[in-house]
Amino acid sequence: MMFDLPDPATCYDAFFDRTPEARARTAGRLWVGVTSTGIFCRPGCPARQPKAENCRWFGSVQACVEAGFRACKRCRPLEPEGADPLVARLTRALEADPARRWSEADVAALGIDPSTARRAFRRALGMTFLDLARMRRLQAGFGQLKQGARVIDAQLEAGFDSGSGFRAAFARLLGIAPEVLQKASATALLSADWIDTPIGPMIAVADETSLHLLEFADRPALPRELARLRDGVKGRLGLGRTAPMDRAEAEMTRYLAGEDARFTTPLTLHGTPFTRQVWDALRTIPAGRTVSYSDLARTIGRPDATRAVARANGANQIAVMIPCHRVIGADGSLTGYGGGLWRKQRLIELERDYA
Numbered sequence: 001m002m003f004d005l006p007d008p009a010t011c012y013d014a015f016f017d018r019t020p021e022a023r024a025r026t027a028g029r030l031w032v033g034v035t036s037t038g039i040f041c042r043p044g045c046p047a048r049q050p051k052a053e054n055c056r057w058f059g060s061v062q063a064c065v066e067a068g069f070r071a072c073k074r075c076r077p078l079e080p081e082g083a084d085p086l087v088a089r090l091t092r093a094l095e096a097d098p099a100r101r102w103s104e105a106d107v108a109a110l111g112i113d114p115s116t117a118r119r120a121f122r123r124a125l126g127m128t129f130l131d132l133a134r135m136r137r138l139q140a141g142f143g144q145l146k147q148g149a150r151v152i153d154a155q156l157e158a159g160f161d162s163g164s165g166f167r168a169a170f171a172r173l174l175g176i177a178p179e180v181l182q183k184a185s186a187t188a189l190l191s192a193d194w195i196d197t198p199i200g201p202m203i204a205v206a207d208e209t210s211l212h213l214l215e216f217a218d219r220p221a222l223p224r225e226l227a228r229l230r231d232g233v234k235g236r237l238g239l240g241r242t243a244p245m246d247r248a249e250a251e252m253t254r255y256l257a258g259e260d261a262r263f264t265t266p267l268t269l270h271g272t273p274f275t276r277q278v279w280d281a282l283r284t285i286p287a288g289r290t291v292s293y294s295d296l297a298r299t300i301g302r303p304d305a306t307r308a309v310a311r312a313n314g315a316n317q318i319a320v321m322i323p324c325h326r327v328i329g330a331d332g333s334l335t336g337y338g339g340g341l342w343r344k345q346r347l348i349e350l351e352r353d354y355a
Contacts, residue, residue, distance in 0.1 A: 005030070005057050005058075005059055008052070008055065008057060009052070011030060011032075011055075011057040012052050012055060012057075014026050014030065015030055015032055015043055015057075016049055018044070022043075023043055023044055026043040027042070027043055027044075029059065030043060030057065030058075030059065031057075031058045031059075031060070031061060031063075031064050031077060032050075032055050032056070032057060032058070033055070033056040033057075033058060033064050033067055033069040034050045034054055034055060034056075034069075035054045035055075035056060036050065036051075036054045037050075038068070038069060038070055039069060039070050039071065039072045039073075040058070040061075040064035040069035040070070040071065040072060040077060041072040041074075041075050041077060042072075042075045042076075042077040044075065045072055045074055045075035046074055046075065047072060047074050047075070056069075060257075060259050061077060061253075061254075061257040061259060064077070076088075084120050084123070084124050086112060086116070086117060086120045087120050087121060087124045087125070089110075089112075090107070090110075090112065090117060090121070090129050091132075093110065094129075094132065094133055094136060098133075098136045098137065098140060099137060099140060099157065099158070099159045100133070100159065101133075101137075101159050102129070102130055102133040103130070104130070107129065117129050122342075123342075125199070125200060125342075126200070126218075126340040126342040126343060127200070127218060131218075134169070135173075135201060135217060135218070137158040137159045137160070138158055138169060138170060138173055139194050139196075139201060140157050140158050140159075141154040141155060141157055141158030141160075141166060141170065141178070142154075142170075142194050142239070143157075143194070144157045144158075145178055145181065145182045145239055146185075146193065146239040146240060146241070148182075151163070151166075151167075151178050151179050151182070154166070154178065155167075166178070167179075171223075172223075173217060173222070173223075174192075174203070174222065174223060174226055175222070175223025175224065175226050175227050176223075176226060176227070176230065176237075180235075181237065181238055181239050182238070182239060183238075184235060184236055184237055184238035185238030185239045185240055186238070187236055187238075188233075188236050188237060188238030188239075188240060189207060189233040189236040189237070190205050190206070190207055190212060190229060190230075190233050190236065190237045190238075191205070191206060191207070191237075191238055191239065191240030191241065191242055191245075192204065192205045192226070192237060192238070192239055192240070193239070193240065193241045193245050194217070195214075195245065195248065195249045195252065197252055197253075197256055198256050199216075199256065199343055199346055199347075200216050200217065200218065200339075200343070201216070201217040202214055202215060202216050202217060202252075202319070203215055203216075203217050203222060203226075204244075204245045204248055204249075205226070205229055205237070206242045206244040206245050206248075207242065207244075207268070208242050208243065208244075209243075209244065209266060210244055210265075210266040210267055210268040211244045211245070211248050211265050211266065211267050211268070211318065211321075212229060212267075212268050212270065212317075213225060213226070213229060213317045213318065214248060214317075214318050214319050214320070214321060215317060215319050215338075215339075216319060216338075216339040216340070216343065218340070219319075219338045219339055220338070221338055225317045228270070229270070232270070244265055244266060247264075247265045248263075248265045248321070251263050251264070251265060251321075252320065255320065256350070258350065258353055258354075261287035261351065261354045263320075263321040265321065267318055267321065267322070269318070270317070271312070271315060274308065274312060275312040275315055277300050278296065278300060278309055278312035278313060279312070279316055279318075279322050281296055281299045281300050282296070282313070282316070282322050282323055282324055282326070282327070283322055283323070284299075285323055285326045285327075286354075286355075287323070287326075287351040287354035287355065288351045288352055288353075288354045288355025289326065289355065290326050290327070290328045290348065291326065291327055291328075292327065292328060292329065292330045293306050293309050293310045293313065293327055293329075293330070294306045294330060296309050296313070296327055297309045313327055314336065314338065316338075319338075319339055320347065323347075324337070325337055325339075325343070325344045325347045325348065326348070326351075334348075
């Protein structure tokens with residue numbers, strides 16, 4: 001949350017006070033943008049302390065980004081506080097060498113027990129470190145294809161020795177062969193691109209005016225959803241970036257940073273009148289609240305249609321922006337979520353502050 005900032009001298013003294021008490025007072029409330037480097041930091045950053053005249057003070061991550069500052073690579077202000085040190089260490093090792101074909105032996109060589117790493121990553125991200133590394137490599141290949149590179153060059157960028165292995169991994173993720181997507185890009189009616197978030201990569205599909213899909217890349221239903229969209233435009237689904245994707249990415253960044261739970265990206269909803277009615281009802285649930293499937297059925301005036309409402313909820317293909325994660329079981333259990341129950345719990349916990 002933003003708050004009224006004191007004068008710059010007070011901000012400077014409070015921000016660079018390294019005592020635990022001062023850290024507790026400023027964490028999540030004060031950020032500094034350093035004009036000489038163009039980066040912004042959170043309290044406690046281990047980087048060299050800048051001069052006071054080079055500091056600009058902000059009450060939110062959003063304000064830092066909007067002012068043109070980049071996130072510091074040392075204190076990582078876009079990441080949530082209190083991340084597991086083991087997860088943070090391996091994630092940074094991955095960022096330093098994303099094309100590497102990581103193995104459990106590589107993890108062990110860092111002095112980390114592979115089974116401990118697996119458990120820590122599943123708790124934090126719902127996937128193993130090796131799963132994340134494989135997805136990052138595919139992301140690199142995706143980016144190469146989007147820029148017009150040959151499939152073999154994208155394969156090498158992704159660290160795959162085998163062309164068939166790269167095609168198979170790409171098709172498992174998206175349900176479409178890489179060369180098919182690339183070939184359609186020149187005349188595409190819909191474009192697909194990758195969006196990074198702190199809770200896992202997402203695939204976005206949009207035209208020039210609205211978003212048609214936003215799903216976590218590891219959602220099992222993603223290949224089927226992409227196939228339906230591709231069929232709807234007679235194969236003209238390609239790779240590319242459009243304005244609605246940029247807007248969606250910016251809004252997701254603010255939302256996951258705890259800055260703003262409002263989403264204004266234009267959406268195109270693909271579904272029956274009933275499913276669209278359910279999705280519209282989902283968008284009326286405020287952040288910080290949860291409802292049951294039966295509550296949602298009563299909201300749309302169909303109290304006897306709880307099961308149909310649950311199916312419509314599961315068919316949602318605009319994750320987070322259409323907040324199907326806010327629907328839980330009548331007994332308070334989280335029940336199913338296509339993006340993984342760990343994400344559903346994380347989103348509900350995040351939204352408590354929005355309440």
